[in-house]
Amino acid sequence: MARAGTLVLDSEGLSKVVADDRQVMTLLRGAEQEDMRVVVSVLNLIEAHHRKVNTARFNWVVSRLTVEPVSEEIGRSAMKLLTDAGLHGHKYAIDAVVGATALLMPKPAVVLTSDPEDLGLLCGDRVRIVKV
Template identity: 55%
Template sequence: MSGTWVLDSEALSLYLRADKEVTALLAVAAKRDVRVLVSAVTIVEADPGGVHKARMAWALSRLVVEPVTKEIAAHAVTLLQDAGQLAGHKYAIDAMVAATALRQPGPVTVLTSDTEDLRTLCGKAITITKV
């Protein structure tokens, strides 16, 4: 396996809506045997209400869905505390995505629209790519 890609809510939302760029990226990931995953919390944030249930089921069947465990939540709290300037519910989901990414076998890339906050939370251990 050649690493892991973690989708944040915007990347997942684009995939659910068949965005050409994200769909192409995930096709490349499949060819390269890259593990692609989302945090379970990301599914809720990605605004699935506008997506047909069959499309949601199809998309999620192609991804690994990681649960939010007590350990991931605790790590997310630590990441927020360490970041200092990031606090509150606005950054809670980003912190859970970061904590999930940091637990994966490397190399790890997070696909996100929010590069600055994810870079702050993940540090240099994770590659952050804008979608």
Template identity: 50%
Template sequence: MGELLACGGPPPRPPARAPLPRARPRRAAPPPRDRTVTAWLSLARADDLRVITSAATLVEVIHPRINRPALEWTLSRLVIEPVTDTIARHAATLLCDAGLHGHEYAIDAMLAATALAAPSPTIVLTSDPEDLTALCGTRITVIKI
């Protein structure tokens, strides 16, 4: 998954690495990043945190080789926030303020604007922490996954 936001309440505890039960034959394990996202989603649900992402993120994560059932499972646990005119304009302002421009940063900017519009505290899980930090500064917590 690209980027996720958890908002409201205290930050969840980092996921602990628990061994997987081996009662039946195992399928290939998901990549470590997928297990990390799954653990964060479980913690957020246990802590009653609202987990959101920008609709623009879907453009980034859906591709022909994606594990569609796993993606749909993950998306079923998220609130997908639309990219409204207000979010788009705020994203453009964030890009200008950070001295960035173009499609390379557009999805990150829309996610950043979505994160900043969410109730605090806001945590962003991302594979691209540098761009999110450049766009949001210290107004959100950015965690690399």
């Protein structure tokens, strides 16, 4: 059965799921009820994990998500997003990977992010951006 779209978490979205944030958990449950695929880039796992994170909770949360690798296709798509937006990968690389991941997922794609302005510059109106 085809999924009803994709919910993409950036590192803050992932961190808020790990922290059991009420707003983000409500959005996540809604996505699951709508049979949306919930994904996170492997880069966001690296970005969100630190020594103060409850590792057992982090690992449990991640086990319930689809972790997307940074494939060559995603990398090249991210490069194009950066070029088209006139942004530099040194500062915006991970945001570009999140955007490229969202754009390559089943539609509609929704991104939960702490950087709505950056994702807006990169993706425009091709994905729905929700600030968390």
